[in-house]
Every structure is written in structure tokens, then in C-alpha cells.
Amino acid sequence: MEQVNDAEKVGGGNAQTGGAAVRIHLLRRTFDDLVVINNLTLDIAAGEFLSILGPSGCGKSTLLRLIAGLTKPTSGTLDVTPADLKFHTAYVFQDAHLLPWRSVLENTVLPLELMGTPRDECVRRARAALEEVGLAETEARYPAQLSGGMRMRVSLARALVTSPRLLLLDEPFSALDEVTRFRLDIRLRELWLERRMTVIFVTHSITEAAFLADRAVVLTRKGGAIKLDRKLALPKVRTNELRASSQFGVEMQALLTAMEEES
Numbered sequence: 001m002e003q004v005n006d007a008e009k010v011g012g013g014n015a016q017t018g019g020a021a022v023r024i025h026l027l028r029r030t031f032d033d034l035v036v037i038n039n040l041t042l043d044i045a046a047g048e049f050l051s052i053l054g055p056s057g058c059g060k061s062t063l064l065r066l067i068a069g070l071t072k073p074t075s076g077t078l079d080v081t082p083a084d085l086k087f088h089t090a091y092v093f094q095d096a097h098l099l100p101w102r103s104v105l106e107n108t109v110l111p112l113e114l115m116g117t118p119r120d121e122c123v124r125r126a127r128a129a130l131e132e133v134g135l136a137e138t139e140a141r142y143p144a145q146l147s148g149g150m151r152m153r154v155s156l157a158r159a160l161v162t163s164p165r166l167l168l169l170d171e172p173f174s175a176l177d178e179v180t181r182f183r184l185d186i187r188l189r190e191l192w193l194e195r196r197m198t199v200i201f202v203t204h205s206i207t208e209a210a211f212l213a214d215r216a217v218v219l220t221r222k223g224g225a226i227k228l229d230r231k232l233a234l235p236k237v238r239t240n241e242l243r244a245s246s247q248f249g250v251e252m253q254a255l256l257t258a259m260e261e262e263s
């Protein structure tokens with residue numbers, strides 16, 4: 001029952017929850033002979049927005065799964081604080097992963113339902129989360145009746161509905177057209193500014209990594225170690241105009257150089 005109380009305490013869909021800190025020390029993960037993460041050390045501060053880049057197969061998803069506790073380290077340590085975070089972590093996948101037989105509202109209430117939250121509370125918070133991603137009007141529709149961008153927004157609302165303190169996203173917008181993607185990037189950044197949860201965002205897009213985050217990490221092609229760890233000198237509020245600015249160009253170039261050296 002404790003997790004229900006915790007979830008209630010952090011309040012409705014627009015609660016200020018603060019973030020979780022993630023401390024990774026000499027983390028190693030192997031699959032048989034394959035060393036995917038090799039002695040990785042990385043500290044992520046509470047409330048930070050971090051992008052993770054790296055060549056395909058370098059271990060980005062594995063790292064995210066390790067942080068989420070979905071897979072265990074071979075050795076090394078990975079601490080998420082506060083320690084009761086099991087119920088305060090949300091994971092957004094590349095595909096929206098919606099249940100086709102459930103409406104938008106019923107997909108969004110799911111995490112709360114699983115936590116045993118009372119029905120009226122579930123609905124109230126799901127509606128607030130849908131509002132936050134601009135989908136208040138579509139709660140009765142089914143996934144098959146939505147565009148890809150809308151499905152992804154439902155997936156984001158479902159992640160936000162528990163007011164997570166750690167939000168992990170694995171290439172969530174990569175299948176979307178660029179205009180939709182840019183819009184969702186802006187909305188995600190706004191949501192982060194409002195809530196200040198910790199966000200770890202894995203992407204293949206250098207532009208997206210720079211646009212969203214305050215810090216970007218590029219992983220090495222082999223062994224998932226750190227090639228570049230860079231604070232991004234960009235304004236707090238991000239708009240599409242930023243993309244054409246010289247500051248943005250400087251940050252993009254730094255990330256691109258690191259990525260090129262690893263490809």
C-alpha cells in the first residue's frame with residue numbers, strides 16, 4: 001500500500017515532484033562474451049536533463065534499462081536516490097506501446113491502476129496528464145484512430161501520470177515527422193521546466209540531443225564508455241529559433257565531432 005500513498009502525496013498531473021539523482025560507478029554489463037558497458041562512471045544530478053548519444057549498438061538502451069532496474073549490472077554500482085524510486089520511474093519506448101483495446105484515457109490510467117489508485121483519482125490524474133500533452137479532447141478515442149504523433153503523446157502522458165521523478169526515454173520521437181518531433185521536443189522541455197524531474201533522453205539525433213538537454217554524453221562505439229561529456233551553453237527556454245543560432249551551431253558541432261570520431 002505504501003506506493004499508493006507515495007503516489008497520492010506527489011499529487012495530480014501537474015505536481016512539482018523534483019528529480020532523482022543517479023550515480024553510476026564503474027558499471028559493467030556483459031552478455032556472454034560481449035562487453036556492452038565497460039567500467040562506466042557517470043553522475044546525473046537530481047533535476048538534470050541529460051541526452052545520451054552514441055553509435056548504434058554502443059549500449060544506450062542497455063544503459064537505460066540498467067538505470068530503470070530492468071536488467072542487472074554484471075559489476076559496479078548504480079544508485080538512484082531517493083531509494084524508494086521504484087514507483088517514481090517512468091520509461092518511454094521508441095514505439096508508443098499502447099494497448100489497442102483500451103481508449104486513450106484507459107491507456108493513460110494504466111500505471112495508476114496497477115498501483116491500486118482509486119478509480120476517481122486515476123481518471124482525474126489521467127485527464128490532467130492528457131491535458132498537459134494537448135490531448136484532452138481525444139480521451140475516448142482508440143490508438144488505431146490516432147496519428148503516430150498523437151500515440152506518442154499518449155505514451156508520454158502515461159509516463160507523466162505518476163509524476164515520475166526519473167523519466168527515461170529511448171528514442172521516443174524517432175519515427176515521427178520532423179515538425180511533429182520538433183513540437184514534442186519543445187513540449188517535453190517545457191514539461192521538464194515545470195516539473196524538474198530528472199530526464200535521461202536517448203536519441204540518435206544530434207540536433208535533438210542538443211535542443212533538449214543541458215548536458216549531453218556521447219558513448220564510445222565499443223564498451224559504452226564516455227567519449228564526450230558536455231554541458232550545453234544554451235538558454236533555459238528553447239524555441240525553434242534557437243536551432244538557427246550560432247550558439248546552437250557550436251554545441252551541435254562539438255557533438256558531431258565526437259560522434260564522427262566514434263563512427
Ligand SMILES: Nc1ncnc2c1ncn2[C@@H]1O[C@H](COP(=O)(O)OP(=O)(O)OP(=O)(O)O)[C@@H](O)[C@H]1O
Pocket residue numbers: 031034036054055056057058059060061062063
Ligand atoms: N539481452 C541481450 N542479450 C544479448 N545481447 C544483448 C542483449 N541486449 C543487448 N545486447 C547487445 O548489446 C549491444 C548493445 O545493445 P543496445 O540495444 O544497448 O544498443 P543501442 O546503443 O541502444 O543501439 P541502437 O542505437 O541501435 O538502439 C548490442 O550488440 C546488442 O546486440
Ligand SMILES: [Mg+2]
Pocket residue numbers: 060061062170
Ligand atoms: Mg537502443
